[in-house]
Amino acid sequence: MSKSAPPPGFTLNINDPQIQEAAIRIQASYRGHRSRKELREKGPPRILQDLKDVVLLEGSAAKLVCRVSAFPDPFIVWSKNGQQLKDGPKYRYVFEDPDVVALVVRDGLLDDLGRYTVTIKNPFGQTSGSACILVEAPAKVSKGPGNVAAKKGATVVLKAEISGEPPPDVAWLKDGDDIEEDDRVFYDIEDTNTILTIKSARASDAGKYEVFVENSLGTDQSFARVSLL
Known part of the structure; x- marks a missing residue:
């Protein structure tokens, strides 16, 4: 049984110079990505951009952001005043880019005031950085x-x-x-x-x-x- 002809507009001529040029660009991009990955130096994590203090308004959310370099990929732990924080509704671990990690603190309370630390580990070692969340809340007579x-x-x-x-x-x-x-x-x-x-x-x-x-x-x-x- 002979193959049916492709629909109009779906033919592909591999000898077309534009097609060949696109293929070359794709191959070069792949080789470049592969070589960059292979050239990444294995070693302990490094912090490229430190955490900065942020202000959390009562009832809202705040985000602590840290830029890191780590290969192989690291294990991330966030803590507050020495106590580990679990990823969940209150504290959300965020990975925005290959080299950016963040912690989102939701439903701000006065109790959220404190020093927060990110610890970054991989098989070659670990590093850490800290910053404070400063809470602002309206004056209140609670009782x-x-x-x-x-x-x-x-x-x-x-x-x-x-x-x-x-x-x-x-x-x-x-x-x-x-x-x-x-x-x-x-x-x-x-x-x-x-x-x-x-x-x-x-x-x-x-x-x-x-x-x-x-x-x-x-x-x-x-x-x-x-x-x-």
Whole structure:
């Protein structure tokens, strides 16, 4: 049985000069790729472009990028403050190009602040590089003070849990006015909370108290009432 003729436009003349020129280019490209691969020097991995610190906005994602050279192909491990990170929904290992590796940190939280390290290993050795993720989050009163009913002469304590990066400025107000601190009425500010203390409570201390926090990304406040019996 004779072969059917190819459809019109599908004939290929291998003697056509353009076809021969294309074949030569393909062969040269293949030889060049093969020779480049064969000429790659086997040895321990090297970092060609260091990791750089990045800023992670709360609720968003950030990416740490590192450019490396390694042959044979390396094994990559990412860690945070010495603890290995698993590839998954929160931390995503990314390989963008033959020589670029990255870590994507999703759903940014204040807890994501820290130093991240990439370790690159192959049979000839290993190397590593580090950078920091700096987290920015709006000022927030995560847990406000509760209402207090106390006897006259007692010590009254109002406590609020706060957060924010940069660390927020904190103010306490009574009935809408800033509290002027003295030896009897004062407040302390720590990393995650602020405490207002009222010693030897008087009838005039009764009222509505407000804790107010502010940083460059936002403000928040919470209220509590103090009653004197």
